[in-house]
Amino acid sequence: MENDCRNCAFKTKATSMLSDCSLDQLSANHLELRLKKGDSIIKQGTYSTNVIFLRTGLAKIHLAGPYNEQIVKMVNAPSYLGLPTTFGSKINQYSVTAVSDAEVCYIDLKVFETILDENKEFTREIIQEFCKNELESFRRCANRTQKLIRGNMADALLEFSDKIFKSNTFILPLSQAEFANLVDTSRESVSRVLSEFDKDGIIKINGKKIEILNKETLLLISQKG
Amino acid sequence: MENDCRNCAFKTKATSMLSDCSLDQLSANHLELRLKKGDSIIKQGTYSTNVIFLRTGLAKIHLAGPYNEQIVKMVNAPSYLGLPTTFGSKINQYSVTAVSDAEVCYIDLKVFETILDENKEFTREIIQEFCKNELESFRRCANRTQKLIRGNMADALLEFSDKIFKSNTFILPLSQAEFANLVDTSRESVSRVLSEFDKDGIIKINGKKIEILNKETLLLISQKG
DNA sequence: TACGCAATGTGATACATATCACAAAATAAT
DNA sequence: ATTATTTTGTGATATGTATCACATTGCGTA
The missing domain is CATH 1.10.10.10 (Winged helix-like DNA-binding domain superfamily/Winged helix DNA-binding domain)
Incomplete structure (x- = not known):
């Protein structure tokens, strides 16, 4: 089974906490892509209902400021991308672009939500991740x-x-x-x-x-x- | 029952989603305080295992920058404060100070976590809140x-x-x-x-x-x- | 190999704003 | 009420850095 998410489990604490059932569901419901440096992962202004898992590689999160494109953050794998979009307006509020070759998985929001609902540990991991990000953004701002x-x-x-x-x-x-x-x-x-x-x-x-x-x-x- | 969190439920979508059981648990396990303008709610550098619910009032989130104290955000009720601390290092990484008279509830982290585990809708609300905050911080940055x-x-x-x-x-x-x-x-x-x-x-x-x-x-x- | 386009190095100038220095006004304390 | 202390208003100067202009280098491509 080529697309088995179990192979991914070692790369991220979060995924390794998933139940077998959820892992199977994830394996069956995701699209994996290989990207090259410069490829767009998320594009500001477009519609999306996918959570994206950055499996390998490095990406930049950026958005249009009043004058320039502003890079707000560099993200390296493993990391989930696009949660604010999928849990929010469904229109991407920012862009994500690979700055190295990268592998990403597109997971349908519905599937991701089900997995969240059924894996408390995983949910807590995600929340902790959000918390870390918030602190980081505060510090960055200052x-x-x-x-x-x-x-x-x-x-x-x-x-x-x-x-x-x-x-x-x-x-x-x-x-x-x-x-x-x-x-x-x-x-x-x-x-x-x-x-x-x-x-x-x-x-x-x-x-x-x-x-x-x-x-x-x-x-x-x-x-x- | 003076401290019944049910009375609070109307003020925030999130709380109104809690099960009766969780509401009882919350009612029995929180400390409510009335604060005056200028009072400290969270102090950078101190230890804490409480989630804080800002019930009424207006507060500023601020932290020490390299030169000045930086206000990163104004928050008005109803809103949860201090999640990044309680889910993270337990040492407050920023301060929160009331800029108007305010009412706050201190909720023990354990209780809050239990409630999260047992109320999927509530958890989703919290995650959505985080998402909104992240977007806001990106925009603010740009x-x-x-x-x-x-x-x-x-x-x-x-x-x-x-x-x-x-x-x-x-x-x-x-x-x-x-x-x-x-x-x-x-x-x-x-x-x-x-x-x-x-x-x-x-x-x-x-x-x-x-x-x-x-x-x-x-x-x-x-x-x- | 040669060409063209993109990325970089570096000076000169312009400009927004921090800083300094006080005056004035408002608030708090005695 | 009177003094002390904090907040606010406003000019003059200093400074960091954006912008402009152009030279140079690197790199992909014909």
Whole structure:
């Protein structure tokens, strides 16, 4: 059975809590897709009744601001996407786009709801996830708006290193223009600050490859604004 | 029975969905308090295992940013507070403070979890609430960081008028300094922009009382940055 | 290999707004 | 009532960064 969700169970605590019955239901009712970097997963303004499980890969959540497209969050697998849409207006209020190759499963909302109803542990996991996200968004709000560009850039680099790639060396999955939309600045400033950090020996840039040399200083910059 | 949660049921869809059994359990296991303007409901950094139900009144959610205290959100009753804490680390990651007189109920997390487990409709309501919050935070993120001060001020005024007080005339429940922390600007800029809006006939200021005279213009300012 | 388009580096200028510095007014305390 | 303390109004200056302009490099494609 190729599409057996049991094979997925090890990758996420949440899924591993599902009852056999629910796992079977899930296996029978989902569509799995392989996506390439740049492919759209969710498109703002379109209709949807699917919950999407990001099985592998990295994605950006972004939406139209008054002037620019704003990236509000980077998400890496495993993670559920699109819950606010499916539990809300059914019109996607934001876009999600793969920034690396990715595998996603489309699960019908009805099925997902049934599974929620029948798996308390799973429901609690999902709620906890929401809670974590809310806290994160609060912190992000306080940080982004108060810090100067260098601080926000430092933040973003640390997040990539610690949270997304879990390595001091990684390949920036965003163009500088995209990076600017994540950090709330201009493309040019991203370029400048990146050069500065390199010149100061805090990071080493090699094309799109970034190595973090001095995490302490980066943390300091992040904290001081 | 003074503390009967049934009396509360009409005020919130969520509560009205609870089973009789759960309502009894809730009635027997909660502490109700009357608070005055300025009283702390949740304090960042302290330990807590209570979910808090804001029964009446208006509160601000705020936390320490790198430089200032940042208000991330205004919340009016009826609403649950502190879920991210109780479902997470048990240490409050943000503060909540009453900005008007308020009534709150402290519900033990265990009791709340039991009620969640036993009331699917209620659980779904809570999840939907989380979804709404997430969308709101995304939008806020895109707006706050891209708009100029006038735009954010217009936003905030419209939110007070439409969402919080549901009236064109209201008394600002925040000092200008607090308002600045909500809108991500300086106390002086709040003063200046408020005067501008008044001079331009968009709003009428009378001490702490604000009347919105020209909502269309305000909306325009909000959209144009 | 050569071409064209997209992504990046970097200076000069413009501008929104934070900050500083007080004055005035309003609130609270004695 | 009088003083003290907090809140608000408003000008002048400083500053971080967006914007514009163009050079340069990298990259996919014919």
